[in-house]
Amino acid sequence: EVQLLESGGGLVQPGGSLRLSCAGSGFTFRNYAMNWVRQAPGKGLEWVSSISGSGGSTYYADSVAGRFTVSRDDSSDTLHLQMDILRTEDTAIYYCVAGSFAFWGQGTLVTV
């Protein structure tokens, strides 16, 4: 069974930083592209970032480019999202999503 467990969310001041992690299990982590998707309170889904299976390619939404950095550690089956220069509009539930958006974690709440 595929499982994705996000951690690292919390309350942070504007301008601050936070690092989210996502532990994957039940699948061959290194073979899958991974994604972050967020959802602001009462709003729709917003794609945030993706990283290829090799980690060689990364992609970011305009709203976070230059402030967020996605990375992966295939030795520990973990995805990370380093979030810097946080803004109030970054307040959202952040979901870790595996592969072609088939498998979703339960999300972690970030409040700025």
Add this chain to the structure above:
Amino acid sequence: QAVVTQEPSVTVSPGGTVTFTCDSSTGAVTTDHSPYWFQQKPGQAPKALLYDTLNKHSWTPARFSGSLLGGRAALTLSGAQPEDEAEYYCLLSYSGVRPWVFGGGTKLTVL
């Protein structure tokens, strides 16, 4: 960046059929956009329903189907059940450095 548009809300009677659509500001939606569809119920994480226009996951109920319709991606629900009441989102793929864009979602009421 492209804008993906969905109907804000739709209502269907139990047992009825409803179609959700997904429109791209860049022009007609094609198989190159690899349309995805997701269902989200209140307080839950989204759940994947379809990928690459019409392909179902192993857990996707047979009453859901996908297609391209008049330059849009479409999700059809045939034989709506009360448990299908949820928000439905589409996701389109674009070439370039901003490869994914979600639609704003459609709230389905089964009434």
